[in-house]
Amino acid sequence: xxxxxxxxxxxxxxxxxxxxxxxxxxxxxxxxxxxxxxxxxxxxxxxxxxxxxxxxxxxxxxxxxxxxxxxxxxxxxxxxxxxxxxxxxxxxxxxxxxxxxxxxxxxxxxxxxxxxxxxxxxxxxxxxxxxxxxxxxxxxxxxxxxxxxxxxxxxxxxxxxxxxxxxxxxxxxxxxxxxxxxxxxxxxxxxxxxxxxxxxxxxxxxxxxxxxx
Numbered sequence: 225x226x227x228x229x230x231x232x233x234x235x236x237x238x239x240x241x242x243x244x245x246x247x248x249x250x251x252x253x254x255x256x257x258x259x260x261x262x263x264x265x266x267x268x269x270x271x272x273x274x275x276x277x278x279x280x281x282x283x284x285x286x287x288x289x290x291x292x293x294x295x296x297x298x299x300x301x302x303x304x305x306x307x308x309x310x311x312x313x314x315x316x317x318x319x320x321x322x323x324x325x326x327x328x329x330x331x332x333x334x335x336x337x338x339x340x341x342x343x344x345x346x347x348x349x350x351x352x353x354x355x356x357x358x359x360x361x362x363x364x365x366x367x368x369x370x371x372x373x374x375x376x377x378x379x380x381x382x383x384x385x386x387x388x389x390x391x392x393x394x395x396x397x398x399x400x401x402x403x404x405x406x407x408x409x410x411x412x413x414x415x416x417x418x419x420x421x422x423x424x425x426x427x428x429x430x431x432x433x434x435x436x437x
Contacts, residue, residue, distance in 0.1 A: 231280075231284055234276050234279050234280045234283070234284070235276075235280070237272065237275070237276035237279075238273065238276045238277060238280065240272070241268075241269050241272035241273035241276060242269075242273060244265070244268065244269040244272070245266070245269035245270065245273060248261065248262065248265045248266050248269055249261075249266075264311055264314060264315050264318070267307075267311050268308065268311050268312075268315075270304075271304045271305070271307050271308050271311065272304075272308060274300065274301065274304035275301050275302075275304040275305040275308070277301075278297050278298065278300055278301025278302075278304070279301050281294060281297065282294050282297055282298050282301065295351045295354075295357045296351055298347075298351070298357040298358065299344075299347040299348050299350070299351040299357050299358075302343075302344075302347050302357065302358040302359075302362075302363070303340075303343070303344035303347050303348070306339075306340045306343040306344055306347075306362070306363075306366050307337075307340040307344070308399070309336065309340070309366070309370050309395075309396055309399045310333075310336040310337045310339070310340040312395055312396065313332065313333060313336040313370075313373060313377065313396075314333050314336065314337070316377055316381055316384075317329045317332060317333050317377070317380065317381070326380075328376075328380060329380050332373060332376055332377060332380060335369065335373065336369070336370070336373060339365055339366060339369035339370070340366070342362070342365060343359070343362035343363065343365050343366050344362075345362075346359035346361055346362030346365070347359050347362055350362075366399075366400075367400045370396050370399060370400050371396075371400045373396070374396055377396075
């Protein structure tokens, strides 16, 4: 059940982020639309699609006899996954504005992107050194960073509607749990609820930027 759910979830992620990418690109091409192409929505779609497209062969091909692992593909996928919550944080801090205003908000955005960049560097270094991918310290860095950012983000966005704040907070918390699960490197077979929560946190992150537009 866990393996089937994993396959269905990753496939659903590909479809969801492909639809998001199509919507964003089409909206940006319409001359009658007042708002230009949103780079955060575009980044969310590209990052989410990259993660799911990389995760599908990495996790599923070995189950049908194809030799693995795929370290470089894994590093690219996990790097994309790590940047997704940073884009959500950026979107939350931006709100309906065109940019992030205020030193405190800029600092939070920088911390989010810096953690994602460092984690991505750890994945790539581990790949080059012949180590395990994802990098366990890199995934733990993401977990601790985005859990720690929830409280200051709530303080910085206290003027936002409660439902919107609940959505992005839940998305970041789910991602943190997922990142912690993925540090286990599949040492054993997990139950289907663990597989669902552990592998598919990118799905609620797809709606994070929409909650602030």
